[in-house]
Amino acid sequence: MAEPLSIKELAKSEELLVGGHRLCPGCGHSIILRQMLHASEYPLVLAMSTGCLEVCTTIYPYTSWKTPWIHSAFENAAATITGVETMYRALKKKGKIDKDVKFVAVGGDGGTYDIGLQSLSGAFERGHNFVYVCTDNGAYMNTGTQRSSATPFAADTTTSPVGKKIIGKQQERKNLTKIAAAHDIPYAAQASPHNWKDLTMKFRKALEIDGPAFLNVVSPCPRGWRTDASETVNLAKMAVDSCYWPLYEVENGKITINYKPKEKVPIFEWLKVQGRFKHLLKPENEGLVKMFQDKIDRDWEDLQKRAGE
Amino acid sequence: MKKKGWKEVPIGGVLKDKGSSVAYNSGSWRSFRPVIDLEKCINCMFCWVYCPDSSVIIKGGLVAGFDLEHCKGCGICAKECPPKVTAITMEPESKGPVCG
Amino acid sequence: MGKTMAITGNIAIAIAMKQINPDVVAAYPITPSTEIVQQFSSYVADGAVDTEYIAVESEHSAMSACIGASAGGGRVMTATSSQGLAFMWEMLYIAAGYRLPIVLVCVNRALSAPINIHCDHSDSMGARDASWIQLYAENAQEAYDNTIQAFRIAEEMDVRLPVMSCLDGFIISHSIENMTILEDEEVRRFIGDYKPLNPLLDLENPATVGAIDLQDYYMEHKRQQHEAMLNAKKVILSVGKEYGKLSGRSYGFFEEYRLDDADVAIVVMSSAAGTVKDIVDEYRSKGIKAGLLKPRVFRPFPAEEIADALKNTKAVAVLDRADSFGASGGPLFPEFRSALYDVPNPPKMINKIFGLGGRDFGPDDVRGVFDELVAIKDTGKIKSLKEYITVRE
Numbered sequence: 001m002a003e004p005l006s007i008k009e010l011a012k013s014e015e016l017l018v019g020g021h022r023l024c025p026g027c028g029h030s031i032i033l034r035q036m037l038h039a040s041e042y043p044l045v046l047a048m049s050t051g052c053l054e055v056c057t058t059i060y061p062y063t064s065w066k067t068p069w070i071h072s073a074f075e076n077a078a079a080t081i082t083g084v085e086t087m088y089r090a091l092k093k094k095g096k097i098d099k100d101v102k103f104v105a106v107g108g109d110g111g112t113y114d115i116g117l118q119s120l121s122g123a124f125e126r127g128h129n130f131v132y133v134c135t136d137n138g139a140y141m142n143t144g145t146q147r148s149s150a151t152p153f154a155a156d157t158t159t160s161p162v163g164k165k166i167i168g169k170q171q172e173r174k175n176l177t178k179i180a181a182a183h184d185i186p187y188a189a190q191a192s193p194h195n196w197k198d199l200t201m202k203f204r205k206a207l208e209i210d211g212p213a214f215l216n217v218v219s220p221c222p223r224g225w226r227t228d229a230s231e232t233v234n235l236a237k238m239a240v241d242s243c244y245w246p247l248y249e250v251e252n253g254k255i256t257i258n259y260k261p262k263e264k265v266p267i268f269e270w271l272k273v274q275g276r277f278k279h280l281l282k283p284e285n286e287g288l289v290k291m292f293q294d295k296i297d298r299d300w301e302d303l304q305k306r307a308g309e
Numbered sequence: 310m311k312k313k314g315w316k317e318v319p320i321g322g323v324l325k326d327k328g329s330s331v332a333y334n335s336g337s338w339r340s341f342r343p344v345i346d347l348e349k350c351i352n353c354m355f356c357w358v359y360c361p362d363s364s365v366i367i368k369g370g371l372v373a374g375f376d377l378e379h380c381k382g383c384g385i386c387a388k389e390c391p392p393k394v395t396a397i398t399m400e401p402e403s404k405g406p407v408c409g
Numbered sequence: 410m411g412k413t414m415a416i417t418g419n420i421a422i423a424i425a426m427k428q429i430n431p432d433v434v435a436a437y438p439i440t441p442s443t444e445i446v447q448q449f450s451s452y453v454a455d456g457a458v459d460t461e462y463i464a465v466e467s468e469h470s471a472m473s474a475c476i477g478a479s480a481g482g483g484r485v486m487t488a489t490s491s492q493g494l495a496f497m498w499e500m501l502y503i504a505a506g507y508r509l510p511i512v513l514v515c516v517n518r519a520l521s522a523p524i525n526i527h528c529d530h531s532d533s534m535g536a537r538d539a540s541w542i543q544l545y546a547e548n549a550q551e552a553y554d555n556t557i558q559a560f561r562i563a564e565e566m567d568v569r570l571p572v573m574s575c576l577d578g579f580i581i582s583h584s585i586e587n588m589t590i591l592e593d594e595e596v597r598r599f600i601g602d603y604k605p606l607n608p609l610l611d612l613e614n615p616a617t618v619g620a621i622d623l624q625d626y627y628m629e630h631k632r633q634q635h636e637a638m639l640n641a642k643k644v645i646l647s648v649g650k651e652y653g654k655l656s657g658r659s660y661g662f663f664e665e666y667r668l669d670d671a672d673v674a675i676v677v678m679s680s681a682a683g684t685v686k687d688i689v690d691e692y693r694s695k696g697i698k699a700g701l702l703k704p705r706v707f708r709p710f711p712a713e714e715i716a717d718a719l720k721n722t723k724a725v726a727v728l729d730r731a732d733s734f735g736a737s738g739g740p741l742f743p744e745f746r747s748a749l750y751d752v753p754n755p756p757k758m759i760n761k762i763f764g765l766g767g768r769d770f771g772p773d774d775v776r777g778v779f780d781e782l783v784a785i786k787d788t789g790k791i792k793s794l795k796e797y798i799t800v801r802e
Contacts, residue, residue: 007354011367019363019379020330025338026383030361043612047477058620060322061313062330068609071619072476072503079470082463083435083477083485084609090432090461091483097610119473122466196358222383230384230399233359315629320569320637321508322630323607324617 002204004197010038014066021064022056026229028219028236029053029135031193033106036133039200040207042102043067045088047081049111050074052142053135075115078123078132081105085128102207103130108219109150110140113176124183124212131206131213134176137221145224145276149174152244153295154288156276157224167279167288172295180214181250187213189249194237198247198258205249218245226275235273241265243300248307255307264300267293331379335362339382341399343375349396356386356397411591411656418549418581421588422488422514422574423448425556427458428596431512432483432603435463435474439493440526441578442516446488468493472500472513479509480618482608484560486511490578491518494532498539504571505540505634507618508606510563511571513541514556517679517730518578519766527767528578530678530731534740540634542572542641543708545678547664550588552576554658555705557591560600561648567640569606577680579767591656599655638709645706662711664703665718667693671700673782674719674756676745677728678704681763681770688775699779704741712748719749722756723786726778730764738795757785760795768799 016037023030029052037044045068048054054071057064072080085103092098105123107116112134120132139157140146147160151169156162160169181188187209191199199217206213220235222228227235239245242265247258268289271277280289319325345356350372357365357372364380366373375386387397416424422445426434434453436446453462463478465471471487479485489497494515504511515533519525533543542562546552552574559572576582591599607616622630646661653659666686668674675685682703692699702718719725727746729739737743738760749755761778764770777798785791 007358008370011354011357011370015363017363018328018331019376020333020335021362022333022335023361025361025381026385027361030363031359031385034360034363035358045609054619055621057330058324058617059330060620060622060626061318061324061326062333063324063326063617063620064328064330065617066328066615068612068615069617069619070477070480070609072473072507073499076470076473076500079465079473080477083433083474083479084481085477086433086435086461086463086474087478087481087483087485088610090459090478091481091610093461094432094459099612101610101612118466119470122470125466126463193359228384229381230388232361232383233385233389312625313629315632315636318626318629318633319607320630320633321607321618322506322620322622322626324620325607325614327615327617 002201002208004201005039007196010200013038016066017057018064018066020062022059023052024223024229026222026232027052028137028193028221028232031232032135032199032217032219035193035196035200036203039203040102042100042207045084045101045103047071047077047084047105049077049107049116051108051111053106053108055142074111076119077105077107077111077116078120081130082123082126082128085130104133105130106133106135109134109136109138109148113150113174114148121183124180124185127211129211131203131215133215133217135217135219137219137224139224141221141224150176153292154277154280156279162279167285177216184253185212185214186252187249189215190245190247191215191217192236192240192245192247193217193219194233195240195247195259202249224276227273231273235270238265238270242267242270243296244270246300246303248303257303257307257309267296334378336378336380339380340402341382341384342377342402343380343382343386343397344400345372345374346396349394351394353391355389355391359385359389361385411589411595413587413589415585415587416549417444417583417585418552418576419444419516419583420448421549421553422556424590425553426486427452428591428593429486429557429560429600430458430597431460431486433461433463433478433485434487435465435471435478436487437465437468437471437489437493439468439490441518441582442488442490442514444582445514468496469500472497472504475511476500476504476507476509479511480507480609482605482610484603488514488516490516491520491532494536495520498536501536501539501541506630508569508637509571510569512556512559512563513571513573515573515575516578516582517575525766528580529765529767533573533575534731536573537708537740540570540638541708542570543706544572544574545705545707546574546576546581547679547682547703549581549586552581553588553590554652554656554660557596557599558648558652558660562641562644564603565644566606568637568644570637570641575679580680595655599652641709642711660705662706662714663718664705666701666703668700668702668718670698672698672723672786673779674700674702674722674725675728675775675778676702676704676725676741678730681728681730684770684772685775688772688779692779697779697783710744715745715748716752719756720752724782725756725758726761726782727758728761728763732762742795757789757791759785759791759793761798762795763799770799774799
């Protein structure tokens with residue numbers, strides 16, 4: 001079983017995602033990827049769905065990656081990595097490769113919750129040995145903040161705008177971590193980059209799993225959330241402390257909540273600092289904030305119940 | 310960089326020069342730069358673990374400064390530097406020489 | 410020197426796959442290609458092949474997994490038809506753009522709507538601009554032979570393009586024919602060991618595959634694909650010749666049937682060519698100089714060679730088993746007409762759209778076309794450039 005690594009141990013490994021990429025200042029994605037890459041003791045092959053992370057790290061003729069990396073399209077990071085993983089097994093069987101290699105697919109919420117869900121579900125069912133990481137920033141940020149099924153309720157996006165009659169996104173988020181776990185895969189978890197210890201440990205665990213593993217990681221987006229670039233890690237922390245993004249894991253069906261805030265931060269504290277929710281500061285929209293809070297409370301209750309607490 | 314012709318670039322759009330983006334100066338995007346007081350620094354390395362631009366330099370297991378070729382000046386390092394330490398401050402680019 | 414067997418086109422392909430023994434096959438069943446993956450699955454289950462088989466949840470994932478596997482650094486294959494190929498469409502361009510030598514067997518079937526399971530070429534013709542080499546077979550023997558040669562063509566270093574090996578749905582895929590199968594060892598020797606190019610699984614030399622190419626480099630990569638298609642021509646010919654030495658069946662860009670001195674000629678691909686050959690014989694016995702040109706290679710399009718083969722004809726009908734709606738003809742017609750543009754005294758040319766959705770194409774249909782060509786030869790007049798045949802008014 002994987003042991004946790006200290007920050008100093010993490011820092012000893014080579015930087016596999018180097019600087020000079022074109023992600024926005026304060027992007028959550030590269031923080032998440034760096035923490036994960038430093039946590040692996042295995043050589044990794046990465047597949048990425050089309051999105052900010054993919055585009056900004058590989059603008060030809062530049063690449064920010066120092067480990068084998070492939071992107072093929074938007075909706076198929078899971079299918080693509082399972083192709084590579086299967087070729088690895090084929091060549092290993094024939095003695096053409098001897099190393100132990102691990103395979104990781106990364107997609108944003110658009111490529112994972114929406115257009116890539118079928119590909120992901122198929123790869124889970126087939127039981128490939130890979131880790132799928134969703135970097136969830138809650139909208140199609142790469143194309144200018146259009147709503148996804150991961151976009152929070154009431155958020156202002158360019159396809160769920162705040163208008164005179166409709167106030168932002170009308171629907172609740174899809175609970176993808178629950179859906180992933182419902183495939184009865186050996187490991188599914190939620191993590192956050194502010195808690196690097198938890199995230200890196202979960203990734204190390206996921207790598208050790210024989211079979212599919214899923215990590216859903218909250219990834220604050222200064223551009224889409226309309227927040228200051230320096231707030232990224234803090235916003236991830238508040239997402240967890242408010243129980244909007246609980247840290248938990250599902251190991252062979254058993255749910256463990258990894259962190260419980262001593263005092264749940266009211267969601268309004270998180271909403272009010274984000275430009276995408278600024279309409280919720282208006283007194284007439286108090287009801288929407290209450291609906292938002294009620295949903296979090298219900299989900300948190302439900303999670304604790306499912307965890308047997 | 311002189312752009313290559315079609316006979317010179319590898320087929321299939323493959324890039325074989327790993328980590329070549331270090332040649333791109335994303336530091337030019339910056340309007341504020343991080344400045345670290347290494348005397349105050351306790352080497353908690355939060356700045357390193359939270360840096361989105363792989364721009365915190367570690368030497369011999371210790372924080373040694375910033376890679377200003379690539380740092381975009383987001384300010385996460387200064388924000389996440391523990392409140393009792395505050396070794397990092399963000400200074401406008403127009404001001405003064407770089408330390409660290 | 411192989412053995413003679415009576416088998417369906419689909420089984421012939423499955424046997425070819427077994428002999429090729431690819432590293433990875435990722436496929437999703439669809440009529441009429443289903444039997445291929447069924448039969449191949451049984452080879453996997455029996456340990457008759459070393460292949461890792463991925464039973465994906467869709468054709469889109471089939472081609473995506475093929476791309477991942479091929480980029481990984483090994484030999485990869487798949488099979489599909491119709492909607493399956495259409496669902497892969499996005500990924501076909503990517504496989505070619507990444508220069509991955511994947512081989513896809515396309516059992517030709519009409520595209521919806523209306524939904525139809527029978528043969529026409531609308532599926533593979535829809536992918537004709539995807540930078541895949543396309544080979545078409547008249548019968549199960551040719552489909553088998555083409556599929557084996559496809560690997561040699563695709564994997565040649567100055568080609569490195571995916572190849573689509575096409576055969577007619579049901580007409581060939583489900584009909585039992587006598588054909589000759591090579592020995593396993595002969596096939597393995599012919600295709601040789603796979604040589605990876607910049608494989609992802611070369612961990613010491615990490616490759617980035619699929620970077621974003623903007624205004625400054627995209628066109629250079631497309632120019633390379635154009636060059637690869639040009640290079641493919643000589644490779645297709647040399648592989649076809651070498652295969653001839655092995656099997657006694659040589660292959661070129663197209664088959665000419667009594668075309669040398671023909672006044673009137675039909676151009677038609679795949680299974681329909683057999684019927685046309687019969688009628689060519691019939692018309693020859695009546696003293697009419699009829700002939701046939703049966704294209705085997707549609708991409709790259711061998712324009713110069715075709716012009717040379719048809720330059721002495723007086724009237725030519727190009728038969729398309731697919732329409733390009735709104736265009737001057739089906740997919741073949743403009744290519745053939747353009748190929749003959751620079752020939753002195755080019756033949757008069759007409760286009761017939763036939764056999765859509767598996768509609769029968771019989772001897773009388775061929776006679777009708779030849780009679781029309783004879784009239785055009787005699788009068789120099791064309792009454793209709795593009796016309797549907799085998800259709801009720």
